[in-house]
Amino acid sequence: xxxxxxxxxxxxxxxxxxxxxxxxxxxxxxxxxxxxxxxxxxxxxxxxxxxxxxxxxxxxxxxxxxxxxxxxxxxxxxxxxxxxxxxxxxxxxxxxxxxxx
Numbered sequence: 035x036x037x038x039x040x041x042x043x044x045x046x047x048x049x050x051x052x053x054x055x056x057x058x059x060x061x062x063x064x065x066x067x068x069x070x071x072x073x074x075x076x077x078x079x080x081x082x083x084x085x086x087x088x089x090x091x092x093x094x095x096x097x098x099x100x101x102x103x104x105x106x107x108x109x110x111x112x113x114x115x116x117x118x119x120x121x122x123x124x125x126x127x128x129x130x131x132x133x134x135x
Contacts, residue, residue, distance in 0.1 A: 037085065041092050045069055049096045069093040073112050077119040081129075090116035 048068040056065050073093050077086040094109030101108060 038088055038092070041089055045072070045089075045093050045096050048072060049093075049100050053100045067097075069097050069108075070112065070115075073116060074119065077116050078123070081120070081123050083120050086116045086120055087113065 052065065052068045056068075070093075073086075073089050076089050080086070090112035091109060094112040097108035097112075098105050
């Protein structure tokens with residue numbers, strides 16, 4: 035519960051930074067999507083399905099609130115990316131664990 039509240043506050047700050055400040059510093063006409071980057075990195079480096087899907091839902095909801103697309107657009111995109119990354123990590127990548135004994 036505490037982790038999700040931290041994610042809400044962090045993603046809210048990132049969305050505000052993205053929509054208000056970074057618009058003036060676009061590279062080749064593109065504004066970096068901080069929420070997309072953070073959801074992808076969170077899913078790759080912390081392979082927890084609940085945390086990854088929760089981060090995708092929170093980030094997608096906040097991006098939908100601040101965007102001009104139809105509601106649910108970013109939720110579907112981030113949820114699909116999160117599930118895809120979790121599937122690839124579960125199916126094709128094995129993390130080495132040290133066995134003591």
